Amino acid sequence: MQDADREARHQARMARKKAIIDAHIAAADEERGLLLINTGNGKGKSSAAFGVLARALGHGMNCAVIQFIKSRSDTGEEAFFRDHPRVKWHVMGDGFTWDTQNDAQDRATARTAWEQAVGYLRDPAIDLLILDEFTYTLKYGWLPLEKVSRELMSRPEMQHVIITGRAAPEGLIEIADTVTTMDLTRHAYHAGVKAMPGIEW
Amino acid sequence: MQDADREARHQARMARKKAIIDAHIAAADEERGLLLINTGNGKGKSSAAFGVLARALGHGMNCAVIQFIKSRSDTGEEAFFRDHPRVKWHVMGDGFTWDTQNDAQDRATARTAWEQAVGYLRDPAIDLLILDEFTYTLKYGWLPLEKVSRELMSRPEMQHVIITGRAAPEGLIEIADTVTTMDLTRHAYHAGVKAMPGIEW
Structure with missing residues (x-):
């Protein structure tokens, strides 16, 4: 009882x-297109964007990905998604600032990648656009925030955009619909574990 | 100059x-298999796990996913991944506690799903195992933490496991290699936007 x-x-x-x-x-x-930001110092900013990419593809959507910093093309995510007929995948970075060691080159690279992004931000056929590691272009002053915000806000009404990267500036957070801060509670790397394929890249 | x-x-x-x-x-x-936990109240816990799934598949790994709470099978992620030859996908939940409204049933469901998980946790052919929304089974006391920890710690040396869900208990965090807390900075849902297909499910 x-x-x-x-x-x-x-x-x-x-x-x-x-x-x-x-x-x-x-x-x-x-119902409308959302602007999502994944920021913070923890793991999961880009992988959460790629998980949403899988989800969107599962719903039949057309998607595009621009990687703003990464220059390597041997990542698991690229190998997995690049041949999908509804994904356009662009690796447009030159590596991190400490790899290029060339500020002028970094700026030019960011501008070229942003032009590619603008093409998609004006294309209503793109349902989901991922700007991976994009925050760094704002943090280092390679692109002007005001111009970027204006372009994001005037995109097609039903288009979703996901921006990833550390230290998203306040002006970007203000115009976002969903913002997640991935906090680093612990990371295997700090315990001496190598960046494992399939997990970190 | x-x-x-x-x-x-x-x-x-x-x-x-x-x-x-x-x-x-x-x-x-x-180099070893990692235990990752994605917890917190923000968006991105499950989608980060699914992004890592894409990454692991891109590296040729064999993967399994068990969804512990979800009962629906119309999600974008399932549609996208379920037919992949290297993914085993199991939706084993009955919905949230307020959907089932039946504690005894919730416990039995959790136990059955855990038995499926144990099968994979003892199988070295599985490179990545995702236990989605698993933390709730511990939070509600449906499964004993000690038994779960023991099983996780005795898994094959190179096997990666990702656990998602809010309120990961301290005892689970202690044995994890990488822990990310997804903090809810803002969520479109609270601004009156419907859970959009491709983004939320």
């Missing part, structure tokens, strides 16, 4: 919870 | 930075 009582109380509590949650879901009825 | 000076200083600074970073990379030389 005690168990039956316990189950009945559980059932009543969950029914009340469900009513609240259902009301919240019903209230969220707007 | 000023520009050339500036470039030279930039180059010298970046060369020093690169030396430090290269030394750190050289010091991280251990």
Whole structure:
């Protein structure tokens, strides 16, 4: 009998919870393209974007990815997605600032990649655009935030955009719909583990 | 001339930075399977796991996914991954506690899904195992943490495991290699936007 009582109380509590949650879901009825930002120092900013890419492809969407810093083309994500008929994949970086050691080159590279992005931001056939490691172009002043914001805000109404990278500037966060800060609670790298293929790249 | 000076200083600074970073990379030389946890209240816990899944598949790995809470099979991620020859995909949940409203059923469901997980945790042919929304089985006491930890720690040496879900218990975090806390900075849902296909599911 005690168990039956316990189950009945559980059932009543969950029914009340469900009513609240259902009301919240019903209230969220707007449909539009979203601007998502994945920032912070933890692992998962780019991989969360690539997970959403898989999700969007599963729904039949057309997608594009521009990698702003990365220059290597041997990553697992590229090998996996690049031949998909509904993905356009662009590796447009030259590596990190400490790899290039050339500020003028970094700026020129960022501008070229941004021109590619603008093409997609004006194309309503693109349902999801991922600007991977894009925040660094703003952080280092390679691209002007005001111009970038204007272009993002005037994109097609149903187009989703995901921007990843550390230290997203406040001006970008202000215009975003969903912002996740990936906090580094712990990272295997700091315990002496190599960047493992399949996990880190 | 000023520009050339500036470039030279930039180059010298970046060369020093690169030396430090290269030394750190050289010091991280251990190779082994990792236990990753994606927790917190923000968006990106499951999608980061699915992004790593794409990455691992791109490197030719064999992978398995068990969804512990989700009962729906119409998600974009499942549509995208389920037919891949190197992915085993299991939707083993009954929905959230407020959907089932039945504690005994929730416990039985969690136990069945865990048995499936144990099969993979003892199989060295599985390179990456994702236990999606698994933390809830511990949070609600459906599975004993000690038994779960023991099984995770005795898995094959090179097997990677990713656990997702809010409120990962301290005992699980202690045995993990990489832990990211996805903090909710902002979510479109709270601004009245519906859960958009391709982004949220």
